[in-house]
Amino acid sequence: MSKQILLIVTALFFSNFNCFSNGIIEKDSLKPKTISFKIKLKSADKVKITVSPLKYNKHLAYSFTLDDGYRSAYLTAFPLLNGGKISNSLINEWKIDQGGDGTTSEGLFYSDGMGNKIPFKLALAINGGSIRELPENRGHLSWAEVKEMYNAGWDILNHGFHHATKHGTNYFAEVTENKTSIKQNLDFTMSHFVVPGGEGDEKYYLEYEKEALNNGHFSVASYYGVGPVFKVDSKVDLDKMISARTFVQSSKDTITFKTMDHYLQMLDSIVKQPNTVWFNEFTHGTGNTNLWNLSMRFPEFKYYMTTLANKYGLKGNDSIWMAPWQEVYEYIWLRDRIKADFQQKNKEVTVTIQLPEIPETFRNREISLNVETASKFEVEPNKDLKIKDDGKTTHKQIFIQLEK
Template structure:
């Protein structure tokens, strides 16, 4: 009897372990299918879009250190809302803006729907607080921006760089603090700047990549401009970081115009690109002389929106670092097949195992056809949209 009982326990124990192991694969490999119904017969070609929504270039912009100006000025300017007027914190630094109301800055999803420009925040969990006249963001402010689609990047727990820094705990304690307070796990790291031992950033890079971070923005590395027409090597990516910063000149926007010219020269290329830049504060004061004063920031972002956004040629995908990374990662690992019979096309997409920390699981497909079309699917594990009755060039699938 004891032997029999042991066998039963062993069987169910093994079965339970296998089930638990399978459940841990939040997004296991699988295949999804749908049909395209053409209005007229003609050959169709379907390929993964180089960038989401068939955009020509992706532009990612990150605000370092979690200063409160991100919420007071940058967020309402881009997302729409009341921009803070002058707001001097306990450091006697003005992190406010012009006090005006913004309607938001947008690009479109290819179906006529406007999407606000979104940035990323590189934050230190130890700095977030609710103190009066604070210089840093609060947990609730970060939560609101995250819920609006802004990405939150790991910037170490204390922003520590000096001799004696424990690089491992700086990475992991920050991950833990954001998980405990905001209930998500960060997956991309930005090396904090400051005085430190020679090449201290190499220690941060190593600990970040060994402890759950998919990529690191550092002093040196690949990019910051990536050609993305072909497969991009994202494995343990270390990217060079460049900054947009105000000059001492407060009488003109010449400095911002020079940054805009750089953007123009990059996006004039035939190939699609992903470009990544940073700054610190976006308030009225040039914080630590490493920031973009609000008048400059507003000028810069509005110029980008008017030329490349919904009010311009709509060629920009203004999305934060993690969102673009995850799209390209998935794009390079799916396999798209299709079989056409007259006016019906059956599309099959083989999906890889997607890391459970991925926030975005979207696929854009470029459709080459002269015919109008519609899509048909009864699947419950993804949603699908198309522009088949207008431009008949785009299908977007959002995995659940």
């Protein structure tokens, strides 16, 4: 059987340029943006190149979001996944324990298939009006904590400025003021929205959906909608997507890993599907207390995430791409809009990829290609491209990055 070669093409593109040709940036308003490179094969075996359904040619994209910007995300979830010191027990201003077990985590990882490990990453759905520095035992995150997690690859999603839901809510202001707040304090523009839960007028969530989509957001996680399991081995309709939101939560009474095992069994049934899939889930706090009975206690959160890593991550079958909602959305959006072509002449293959106009708010501009061939290979040097590959060893991957 032929082996698959995975090509990961990461492009940092600019709106004022319209063409990348042979690694050289060209300005030409009449031509599409194009990147191209050459592969030198060790033998003249036939080659087939296709776009990978998911980044790194993974089978499962799993996105997990923490709602409301509670400080337990930084104290427990972030160090557990990214590696670091997990907080000891810490009672917050609401007399709730948002800490963890005080241990030091080595991190939870999957691999890119080229020998590099990548930490599990989540998303934070935050309310700018709740972010603050004081008191010291505050229940919500600070700007510095949000920034640190964002810089580590966690995505930040719009959750309304005040988390308002009750009668009289100004939905337009909630959406736009939160967007402005994050832009002013963290210097990036949020592009995905999560409807805040709570008491409100009947079907109030429809107002949030409308205002979010009308004000620059590409997708909304709401009470009802498509998903949360998406088959992604063919084109996905992402236009003004409204996704159903589901939660992973501890039981109300005592710590029980049986509750987590139930969620894990459901996830395992999704993974076993033959289709490549994207699954999206949520919770609230991850501290020692089940915050508002809508959260995961830290021991159960740790058990849940560690089990995922051991089974589907680097220590398991390495089939998971543990990435937040925005990262997966942007990959699929770009994947479905590129045009990849290749021409083979004996032992030389020229790959050409035409790219769409990418929205300025996109944080991730990456694409993976599968190349089926029995031959080892090497990539022809190109001074305008940063290239990594394992063509001389397991000959499965090429990584290409275009920079400014």
